[in-house]
Amino acid sequence: MSRSIKELSVHYDPINESNTFTSGDIVEGRVVLEVTKEIKVDSFFVKLTGDAHVSWTEGSGDDERTYSDHERYFKLKQYFIQESSKRGESEKNTTLQPQSGSQNKKMKLFGSGKMSMTVTTDKTGYMQGETIRVFVDIDNSSSRDVKLKYSLKQQQTFIAGSSTNRGYKDIVKETRDRIPSGQKSQFTVDLTLPRDLTVTIENCRIIKVQYELKVYLDVSFASDLEVILPVVILPPVQQCPPWQGPPGGFQPYPPSQPYLVPYPGELPHPPAGLYPNLYDPVVLPHPGAAAGDFPNPNAFQPGFYPAPSAPVFDPNQSTKESSPNVPY
Structure with a gap:
């Protein structure tokens, strides 16, 4: 494990007393990643595999023979960074039919x-x-x-x-x-x-x-x-037991990002010029009564770009068709 990674662990929630899963069950848990300094992550995922293995021996002495075989049931990946998971295909359930x-x-x-x-x-x-x-x-x-x-x-x-x-x-x-x-x-x-x-x-x-x-x-x-x-x-349907809390030393980390920073810490301030300014919003004064019943929507407000201007419609003037060469 890299020296930049202080902890990397996986914790799953059991659904029964025998601590087993079968087809159709949902495996839920948590992945804990704690770093000591900023690192760059190309991909971050958890992998789940299921395998079966058989082996037995027949005969004895010179006639003794051992038979064995292996099969992989499945290989699943859940990505936190890079790819998104996809739900597997399901088949019609016939076990409830008489x-x-x-x-x-x-x-x-x-x-x-x-x-x-x-x-x-x-x-x-x-x-x-x-x-x-x-x-x-x-x-x-x-x-x-x-x-x-x-x-x-x-x-x-x-x-x-x-x-x-x-x-x-x-x-x-x-x-x-x-x-x-x-x-x-x-x-x-x-x-x-x-x-x-x-x-x-x-x-x-x-x-x-x-x-x-x-x-x-x-x-x-x-x-x-x-x-x-x-x-x-x-297998019997059982409710998941109440979560007993995170493991010792666990801290609530911010959501996973392509560039991870140590926790605790402050996120960097957004670059200047970000519009609209989400971090230092300008509190707009309430328009006074002297401004009229309807404030001018074209007036420039601090912290906001002015609304696009438009010609004032005069009902006393004759209507003309717009030219297709007029820029928008």
Whole structure:
């Protein structure tokens, strides 16, 4: 760092307890620059980058192999001097749209008849700690009793070149009542998400975290009837905590200028001849009553240029067309 710069620091405001940000969040903060003498600045900006890195090892001994890859999510710049920032493009939000799925099955072996199931959720995206409400409509017209089951499964995918490593985890897995043969039933299922659940990651080439809601009818000695719906996990919306004040030693600096001067200090006096004079305004006296009801607008006032003169219109004189050669 140059000896002319006493302090250069960046401070940002966290938006949640885990001190994390996700897509769509606004990162707010302050950049502190303190100089010891006047310096010339060509450009001044803050840069924000997002990167992802995966690495794992398979095998052992001579067969041990390590797979790794790297991807840059984004690279953003906010200029204070030189350029202005531009708002990024946004896409239509589909996480608030409801979704539904239906399946039916005809019994062939160890039974007869058919069964059907329709699963509906009020939306696709849910925040950490929120409750997923699922509506299940079942028509068991078969000769077999069935049992309603459901689960929320997480899938983690890591990609390095042509190699892929996947892992699965059941977040929620429960069983409901039995539906007897020939009966129709409707269920409302509430699944409460953990508050520390990893958010969905779908916009990264080498790391993906995805969720699926699986609702199925367990049929003994036969294949299950199942409906699978995707679920998007979002970070909770939290208010920014109150600002605790600037860091120690922080002073309110004037707005950034191409030529920065040490603070505190006085700005240089404007050059002579600046019109109008903003620093030493001339207080104009109020026109006296003797000046008439309407003061002469062409009269010269101290501190101001005289108004442009114009010929006095005499209604007794004949009107003449103006010549195009008369200068303005």
